[in-house]
Amino acid sequence: MSTKIILDCDPGIDDALAIAFAHGHPGIELTGITTVAGNVGLPKTTRNALAVADFVGAAAVPVTAGCAVPLLRPARDARHVHGDTGLGGAVIPDSARVPLDGHAVDFIIDTVCRAPGEITLVATGPLTNIALAVRKEPQLTRCVREFVIMGGSAGRGNVTPAAEYNIWADPEAASVVFGAGWTVRMIGLDVTLQALATAPIRERMATLGPLGSALLLPALAQYHDNPDPAVHDVCAVASVATPGVFGYTPARVQVETTGQLTSGMTVTDFSASAPPNASVATSIDAGRFWDVVLDAYAKVAATLDR
DSSP states (O other), X not given: OOEEXXXXXXXXXXXXXHHHHHXXXXXXXXEEEEEOSSSSOHHHHHHHHHHHHHHTTOTTSXXXXXXXSOSSXXXXXXXXXXXXXXXXXXXXXXXXXXXXXXXXXXXXXXXXXXXXXXXXXXXXXXXXXXXXXHHHOTTHHHHOXXXXXXXXXXXXXXXXXSOOHHHHHSHHHHHHHHTSSSOEEEEOHHHHTTOBOOHHHHHHHTTSHHXXXXXXXXXXXXXXXXXXXXXXXXXXXXXXXXXXXXXXXXXXXXXXXXXXXXXXXXXXXXXXXXXOOEEEEEEEOHHHHHHHHHHHHHHHHHHHTO
16 A cells, blocks of 8 residues: 655755655655755746656646745755756756645645545655644644654764754754654655665666656766765655665754754754654665665656657
8 A cells, every 4th residue: 555645845856856756666655746945946946846747757746836935044055966957967848737826835734634644744855834834733743644854964964064954944944843743754864875876876777768868867967076976855755665774763853043053953862861753764774775766766767668
């Protein structure tokens, strides 16, 4: 039986790869995609979500745009990492669709609360939409099946020594989300930096026809400063599709919002005396991860070759 998910994302290269994986894995039913400003601005993250969904054969999945700016801070994108378009060198056509009317926050609340206990919410961008959703409808935390993020780190960051990008981009939103009363499954840099698209992995992607040649490989090539890039956001969706790929440790996670040098840090306390609010991924079976991911991509590729 497949798990229904809403993917709240900011495509972004690895978000695009996560959309392709979610559509291809038989254990995932992609119920909706919501977008937020992050890696690039909201118009581009929304355009990219529509384009990728259509390209991989998920044109029936609704896309709804959300927040264009963080809760309290100016927007800080990552175009230097993901390129001006947000998808690196990917060469896929724009979608003829437009996003649904309305706001991502309302789509999340309405969809989850109409089917309590059925939908897993996966967030792979800044947590602005999620923070506003739990503030607007506190019952969301009880209605959702699970809540998973790609974000944070129990160790060092990647945008500063202390902070991972998705948390750093809107730390106030992340603080709201971790304090909302649910258990956050945190798929952070501790494991995602081990999910590397090495040369052998890219060689396998090269056999996937247009999926590999038009989307996966040219998108990953944007990470020219890192020959073996991590596919961070794919990990969050994979943790839903195949939970045993990751190992977890309960922890109390709090987000630093005021530190001059540590803003956006996910301060992670694994001690038994700290009441846990998170399940933090602390290990990954990288070989199994890639087998699962590439198998899902192969299923997508087979449909594109027809």
